[in-house]
Amino acid sequence: MTQLTDHETERATRIISAVEEAFASKVVGQQTLLRSLLVTLVARGHVLMESVPGLAKTLSASVLSSAVKASFSRVQCTPDLLPSDIIGTQVYDPRTSTFSTQLGPVHAHFVLLDEINRSSAKTQSAMLEAMQERQTTIGGETHRLPDPFLVLATQNPIDEEGTYVLPQAQMDRFLLKEVLDHPSPLEEARMLRRLADGGLRDTRVQPVASLEDVVFLQSVADRVHVDEAVLRYIVEIVNVTRNPHSYLAADVARSIELGASPRGAIAFLQAARALAVLAGRDHVLPEDVVALRHQVLRHRLILTFEAVATRVRADDVVDAVFAAVPTP
Structure with a gap:
């Protein structure tokens, strides 16, 4: 490249x-x-x-x-x-x-x-x-x-x-x-x-x-250059959405019925690169992934019926997912 x-x-x-x-x-x-x-x-x-x-x-x-x-x-x-x-x-x-x-x-x-x-x-x-x-x-x-x-x-x-x-x-x-x-x-x-x-x-x-x-x-x-550490960060975030009971508190994990598909990981990569261009950089920072976390994941997480009934916000679940993964 x-x-x-x-x-x-x-x-x-x-x-x-x-x-x-x-x-x-x-x-x-x-x-x-x-x-x-x-x-x-x-x-x-x-x-x-x-x-x-x-x-x-x-x-x-x-x-x-x-x-x-x-x-x-x-x-x-x-x-x-x-x-x-x-x-x-x-x-x-x-x-x-x-x-x-x-x-x-x-x-x-x-x-x-x-x-x-x-x-x-x-x-x-x-x-x-x-x-x-x-x-x-x-x-x-x-x-x-x-x-x-x-x-x-x-x-x-x-x-x-x-x-x-x-x-x-x-x-x-x-x-x-x-x-x-x-x-x-x-x-x-x-x-x-x-x-x-x-x-x-x-x-x-x-x-x-x-x-x-x-x-x-x-x-x-x-x-735009993407470091291997950032790629692993994206993969780990998406993996948490698919295995919430292994990483999140029980009440939050119960809110997720289905996590993000591979399109979610691809979306993080594409969006982070574009955000770097907007910022005038030739490389992606972990902050680019964090900045677009809600926009990328809020429509990809399927919440359980109970979570929807109790008005659990998808954005709050996304924040919990990111809190469970250390930023590189």
Whole structure:
């Protein structure tokens, strides 16, 4: 693996700084969300965002896509949404007695699936091939998706009426799950001031980077150095989630029904490398793994019925897992 040069690291830092500045010009606060979006983009992953409505999830996705000059499509998920509404279908032309392929909205660089857990399981499963294989199959013909390709899905809290639990096979394909909270009073006051001054009437942002820059950032992340000690640290963390009774207190261990799959370990590696790029480093620190622990694991740990009934927080279980493994 070719070592990163200072020039490459500096260029990556300039691109990241420009995108962050463009994001801040339209979105007030949400710095944690911005970090997760950038990490997901650089790591070639997908992100699941959970919150009540009105916390700028759609705006954030739109602004980020505009900042890197990427194509953007939005799908409002509803119970009657069909798989063909997302991936596309074949349309019959009676004039020529032939079929033509009409590609769906998933064929864009940035795809926002709004309220994904309001769609049926059949429609949710239609995204699995796109998210994992980065292709769709329509009428027996395979169509490659654009590169880069990023799915940003939003999810309402699961206890809201009219929502469905996402299948674990699909949850596991999201690199990160970000849970958003309401803005602080100071941030909300800034938002109102910007709105009163007319600063939020136009949510468009001028491109500050290109798709080639995004591909460059992804290639940089692929060459970020990861020490053997950090790799062992990731493996040990994932192993604790699979064997909780051997490492955790009995009450915490009883909360875990199923631990993380190998995708969890891969997600830690990819996300930590991307976070190092955001920090302007050419190597991963153990702190990079710790910093994204909740986003990587909160949707990969399956809690027992008893834990869910007593409102045990997945983030608290994740903290207990990390406390059981010494940091290298």
